[in-house]
Amino acid sequence: MQIAQRMQAIRVSGTIRLANMARERAAAGLPIIDLAEGEPDFDTPSHVIEAAHRAALDGQTRYTAVAGIAELREAVAEKFRTENRFDCAARQTIVGTGAKQLIFNALLASLNPEDEAIIPAPYWVSYPDIVKIAGGVPVTVQCDSPAFKLSPQALHKALTPRTRWLILNSPCNPTGAVYSEVELAALSDVLRTRPEVGVMCDDIYEKILYGSAVFATLGQVAPDLADRILTINGVSKSHAMTGWRIGFATGPQDLIDAMIKLQGQSTTNASSVAQAAALAALTGPQEHVSDWCRAYSRRRSLVLSALESCPGLTASAPDGAFYVFANCAGALGKAAPSGSVIETDIELSEFLLETAGVAIVPGTEFGYPGHQRLCFAKSDENLTCALEAIREALCSLT
CATH class of the missing domain: 3.90.1150.10 (Aspartate Aminotransferase, domain 1)
Known part of the structure; x- marks a missing residue:
């Protein structure tokens, strides 16, 4: 072939x-x-497994809306509103088969040939290759130890007329680096000079912090940039649900709509039973x-x-x-x-x-x-x- x-x-x-x-x-x-x-x-917590079992017994085993069941999308929106402290409506959310699929959907739905995505290194292994699949060009920026974080100066230097995305992962895989509110605010100052650049915040390790580290995400720090921030999260790491394959995201309505359209032509909805489990994960004991x-x-x-x-x-x-x-x-x-x-x-x-x-x-x-x-x-x-x-x-x- x-x-x-x-x-x-x-x-x-x-x-x-x-x-x-x-x-x-x-x-x-x-x-x-x-x-x-x-x-x-x-x-996986027992109450999550029990919710999935009940859903299966109750016949929740059929297709759902492409973007996810209404109850889960509302729970996702509520999570962003209460935990991350930024505005979010259920219609601005999408549920997919893991955070990775949503990253894939977002880049495929937004990049034109030769568009660039800035990726701080060390980076999660799949970012550059997903950018390439989408027809874009990954631009890696080396972030030296021990901090392993992108500086405003390095961001400014990496920006070109073809830059369309900055991908931020905090806490970071593989380094465990966590961006503070002050550090995100400094990056925001640079981004305000380039309104055509979107920011993808991969927050999948949000709940796993040590010592005095405090989680912050760009949508919370820079609400004026909301129309170009895509925030991605999920239940894989926080609830030991890697195999259930449920991720979720929120962002600008036009991008979310494009991601839903793309998902409708690929996987359609995420597993209906896994969505019931994710709903229990978000709304149940923590x-x-x-x-x-x-x-x-x-x-x-x-x-x-x-x-x-x-x-x-x-x-x-x-x-x-x-x-x-x-x-x-x-x-x-x-x-x-x-x-x-x-x-x-x-x-x-x-x-x-x-x-x-x-x-x-x-x-x-x-x-x-x-x-x-x-x-x-x-x-x-x-x-x-x-x-x-x-x-x-x-x-x-x-």
Whole structure:
């Protein structure tokens, strides 16, 4: 079969590739601890599962409106109004099969050929490739450690006459960086000079914060820019519902309408039963969120402490999400017991998979070589075993 030329520029998602390698290793009976795939290890809250069960028994198993059931869209709008403190009407919302699909829909519905989207790096692996699929040009801006945040100066420098989007992810995957209200306000000052540039706020890790970090989103900080801000969120991370595939978004009515039109020609509605579950997630008890964050905080400390004894790896504490983005420069240029020299972060992650039986994702996949992303949304036991195996493997390098 003929394969479209545009597919030649598209990569397989790095996190999915590593997760698949881990699954294949496990299926072959080889020991493996997967720190590559980013999803909570907790179970979906029971009241959410019960709501889905009731919906299925009640016959809520048919098509819904493309943009989602009315009750869920209203709950989404209420979430944005009360939690994020910006105006939102239900008609300005859309429910999709995960936040990723809504990012895809938004870029495909808005980018013309050669339009540019600014993407701060390190970035979530799929942003650049989705921009390419939509016919656009990803413009990556390196954001140096330890903050890993886009500065107003860097934003101003990256803007061109073809810029149509800025993509912001806070808390960030893979770094855990969280933009403060002051930092978002400073970026807003630059954006006010370019009214043709939209801002996509990917807030999927909103609920997962540590220490003194406080979540803010651009729609709350700069309400005067509301007509060009798309805010994307969902229940995957906050309610351990990755497999349920429910994301939601709000933004300018013309963009939401275009996204609904596009979704109507692709997936149509998200799963009706999963929508009932998401409604229960948004409107039901939320105590689990703080309980999980306490567990994540403990695990974050466990990983950071263990990394101190891993030669060649250094890391700072993330303010949000559930990843440590470790600098691995000190482990590169060394020889494995086989005699082969490990030159890149990709080769190091492959070495750790083969030698230690631990899957982690190289920073190259996030547009920032010389690093490794470790997901700590795993059990304490698995994290302890994984870090000890990594330490032993790194100690074998000469």
